[in-house]
Amino acid sequence: MIDSLLVAFDSVLAYYHTIPHDVVIWIGIAFCISQSAMFSGLNLAFFSLNMLELEVEAAHGNKAATRMLSLRQDSNFLLTTILWGNVGINVLLTLLSDSVLIGASAFIFSTVFITLFGEILPQAYFSRNALKMASILTPLLRFYQFLLFPVAKPAALLLDGWLGKEGVTYLREKDLKRVIRKHVEADEAEVDHVEGIGALNFLSIDDIKVGQEGELVCPDSIIRLPVKMDLPVIPDIERSENDPFLRLVNSSGHNWVILADEAGEPLLLLDADGALRAALFDKDKAFDIYRFCHRPLVIR
Template sequence: MAMFINCTELEEGVLCNGTLYTIPEARLTFHDNMFWVYLAIYVALVLTAGLMSGLTMGLLSLDMMTLKILKDGGTTREQKYARRILPIVKRHHLLLVTLLLANAAAVEAMPIFLDRISDPVIAICVSVTAVLIFGEVVPQALCTRFGLAIGSTLAPLVYILMGLSFIVSWPLSKLLDCLLGSNHSTFFRRAQLKVLVDLHGPGDGSGDEEHLTTDEVLMIKGALDLKGKSAKDAMVNIDNVFMISSNACMDHNTMTQILFHGHSRIPVYEESRSQIKAVLLMKTLIKLDPDDAVPVSSLLLDPQYFRPVIFIDDVKPLHDLINLFQTGKGHLAVVQKSHQGRQLRGLQDNTDDVTPLLGESQDDPQHDSPQQVGEVVGIITLEDVLEELLQEEIMDETDETQIRQRIQLAKAMAHKKSLLKRSQSHPEESRGQIQAGQSLAGHSSEHLNVDVAVAASQRSDDAPLLGSTEVLA
């Protein structure tokens, strides 16, 4: 049985026995003019996708905190770039949706133009290679390295893309703001800042980076640690404080002791060492004659010779103490044990790790009292606070002299002990050497003047430089 097929060629295709068949378009070759048009469009789409991918990586990798730092503290060029980028990056989700939308449109349009100029196998190979190398790897590598400069240069283009896609990108960005929040800035806590400072410390000397010196690192870390340190961490124990009694006189013996210790301010106590009544200023005593033996109690009647005592709680933070010393009330404070209520409040204050370091002082009449309300446990001076800030000991001429004297006395005592040990095994041979050792120790003790008894009683490697004053009692 024969079958007849009747086909008619139409504009839409070929109509055969009532069925319309579409004739596929012939692939374009490089001899056709449209081949180069399609190829140019495809290359433009690859470059557009790569540009959007690079901008997404470069701009969104710039943190708000980093841009603010560069805006105020960067080089002239960095400040210029940061000022242009900052308004764009503030709209984090709007920027994200805009760049991803433009990237997706370019990537999805590539196959439409590539299919007309190549077969499917070649189209897949070329598309994967072009998108991977020129649309992802190279743009992201460049924008990661030079994101600030590229983002600043292409900022006008980003604004144009935001305007073109505003109808779609703005609702999506607001939805992301509601779900994820709009604040994406990084906040460094004190522990993180200390690690950051360490990473910017002394380097290996290579490159043009301006590394921090060791002293700068210690000072910055010391300033960050002041929030968690209180007066009891830096104070001098009351047993190691040199002070004089209000019943003493400014005679030769007392002035010799004052000269030996070399302090600019000396506490004055009444009856017991825990009852400190005033702080004498040594520079005001220069004109006093030791032969007059002026009573200390009479000096406390003249405000030019003394300063009132500043009593602070042992839980008072050191940065608040610096603010107190800056007011001019004095550079020496007496530390007393805090009441339980104030101590709990101080501990709660120390746990606040988000409070800025340069905040307002929390001084109040209950926290810093002009009168003693608790047990005195020590004193603290401005030098003690600065040592905590610098993370190093501050040595003056008096400290160096006392150290040499203590070393001399320690050597004499060690020599005497070695002679005593030898005398136990050879009593007859060592008798003369023992007498010589005792003479050497006695000579060293006389050289130490008034502080020998204190230094000999302590005999420890970590003996404080401020000698005890049991000899004054």
């Protein structure tokens, strides 16, 4: 078994020596450009989404977001791995290109080819497909974390001590309202106008003073009555349209009527529509006007 492995290894070495030196270097350059593209793209992909967006996507069962979030838990180690890897690859790329190119050709190769294929194109693509590419390349990045651990981890610990761990940045209420408004205005968003306005009103509840809510009470909707204990004494009602109390309730012209004491202190709220309907049109059923009364919440 060992003899077979040694023979195979010798065959590989023999084949390697038959490959021209320049070809090997160009293969190395191509590999370095691919790794430079990966690192520059991943730097943008991993940090283009904030922790809150990733947690929301992961909570929805997005496996790509879950894998991406696992690396973002130690964001400083992730960052230092990408930067150390990118710098190391670029240095190696420079050394290899200098060995086969000279003068203007080396300058053009470095500034045009490497910048285009190692920076611009991968970053443009990764920025539009951040979750997908970060998820696909997570195993390879974990390999680089293992490989670069001796230099990347100490740098990450230094950043942890200086800047602290990355946390979740939550939106302030006013910023959240702006986001909802933008979703309401956008035709392609899933939030329609009614849902958006409802959410905005709900967020605004705790910002509105009680005195700013409600409507002015019309004097015609207040009926003053004598009081017994803590309830207004409603006179006996004749279930006809000529009953004085029913006519008084109807004359207010409001859906709700305030039953107050003689000093004007509100005691009960009467559902005028329900009471009049039951008194005049449901005569086959027992009628108790107090069933249509509710205790008011009075805030001074």
